[in-house]
Amino acid sequence: MICPNCGRELPDTARVCPSCNAVQRAYRRKRAEADVETQTPRAHVARRVTPQTDAQHQREQTRAQNIGTVSTPNRVPTVDKTKKSGQGSRMPIGLEKQKAYEQVKVRHVRHAPDNLRRKIDASPENLNPPIYQRSHKRLLHVLLAVLMLLLFIGAAGGYMLINTENGQQMMAQWGWSIARTESYVTLGRELVDQGYYTRAIQTLQTAIDREPENIDALISMAQAYTELGRIDEAKAIYESLINDIAPSYPNSYRNLIKIYQDEGYNAEALALMKVAAEKTGTQEFDVMLREYTPTAPTLSKTAGRYSEEIDVTITIPEGETVYYSTDGTDPSESGLIYTAGTSLHVAEGKMTIKAIGFTENGTPSEQVSADYTVIIPTPAAPKANYASGKYKKAPKVSLRPGDETDKNASPIVAIYYTIDGRQATTESTLYNDDEPIQLPTGKSTLRAIAVAANGKISYEMNVTYDVEGNLKKMFTSDDVFKNLTLYKTGYTTFTKAWGTPTSYETLPEDEWYSPDMESYEAVYDWGTARFCVKKTGSTPVLYALDTTNAKMTGPRSTKVGMSSEEVLGKFRDLGQAALDKEGNRLLYNYNSANTQFGTYRSNGDGTFAIHYYDPVDDKATIFVELSYYLDASGNVERIVWQRYLAET
8 A cells, every 4th residue: 555645665564654753544444444354334334435436436545536636735647547566667656645545535525424525515625635634744843833933043043242342333223212221322323433423413412411520422423523524512521521620631631632732732731641641641741842842931040039139130042032020920821921031030029930941842841940049248236336315515426337247238429417307318417437427406316328339228226315414495475586575575666666567357256265255467578467355345455476677686596598407596495306207307396295395397389497396375275486488599588376176
């Protein structure tokens, strides 16, 4: 028999095909027929083997063959039916399989019940021959195998995408969100290297959105901006890295320095090199500084302390322009260009000199700076051969330098002095060793200064002497014009001595006297006289005299036309006081209450006046004033003598 599954010839007794392991239906049929012969037939079996006519049998056989032909998937080529298997050349294995299948199919149809045959005739596809069933199973197995293979490939691909660098790169290229940040950074860097700057920026932006302080992403994006000419955006990234994110990261400095150099900002580039060398500790920047920095100018004097004034010069390196300052400011901003050979004078005090050189392309050198302190020793105050004190006889005073033993001190070239209380200056009397100072009778103050060869002025010597003798008082109310006394001489007495005035008029309330008095002014050709009278009625008395007449003699025989020195000589019998805070000279200050004094002071118009004051009462509410007004030549042109109330 033939195996319907693979077409192999088998013994009639074969149960299973050794080639395809298919159970043989002929074996099952023979076993069934054998069972029928040995057992009592059942009703349905009897129906199945009911004898049929030859015509019925032929029709059923033909129908079965036709049914088998229609249900065969692939139609077998027509062969000679008269040529049996085993005669002549053997049929092809495929034809043998088909013939065996058709024989089995005919037997199945022939022996099928009538109801089954009708179903087969109505629906041939329900026949479902065994070979068709096996094809479906094989197809199902193939599909399952393909599905398993696809699942394996998908799992393996997913693993490769997630766990390998290439996979991450592919996901980054595809824009998958599951790709790691570093994959976007790597891809962006590769795009920059390949020249795809816009795509690189987009890719790197994804990484930066995830990690705003990712250094590699920021550096690569700044490089892309630079290549696209978007320099400001690149600078902003580098400055953010340097100032905030990664101050010690060298690449940020390198790239920004290059940008500065390309743009011609050499000063900025140099300054950044200094910062990079300090912040990163990278030797590269130290080397860069040495190579890039021009030669710095030099100062002729080292910084330090000096005891005399000095001059400093600056050496200009070849090919450079040197800027300098002497007040400590930035020399590049001061705009002072140094000229070769110019001396910068350092006088007494402190001075800071700074200098910096610039090449033709504007690259600055290192800035040099030096602090100079010049302290010129002050000479010692002069010394007198007589110390302060009282003397019965006026001594002759000699002066000498204060410290003659200091060999390092600048020599003293002059000594200036005063004996009237005024401060000694270089405009005072020059001391002559051959002419000792003769002190006057009474109190006097000797003040002296020494001037060194370097121009330094010494501290002031101040020595007070009190020489005994018959001394007159200073100006008092008793020092009067001839035959006149303030507040005592009446109008009648005055007119008898000085004649009738040319005019006479009432004055308003005089602020210099008293509001309860009436004042009158008598006008003469030599000046005016003022009188006051109580409002209740009394004799008018003299309280003020103002004259420009040289014939009228004042106190101590002073008069109009005298020089200031002549007038001062009349009242210098007790010495003179020091300068007041306004710079005017006090002539004397007689008592401790500072109420009896004399002054030499400015009128405010370039002229001066001499004033003497004496209190009339103990409370110093009423004063007598004697004033000598001087012209531009220093001569008296007007004398005023008056009694007045002190201001309160």
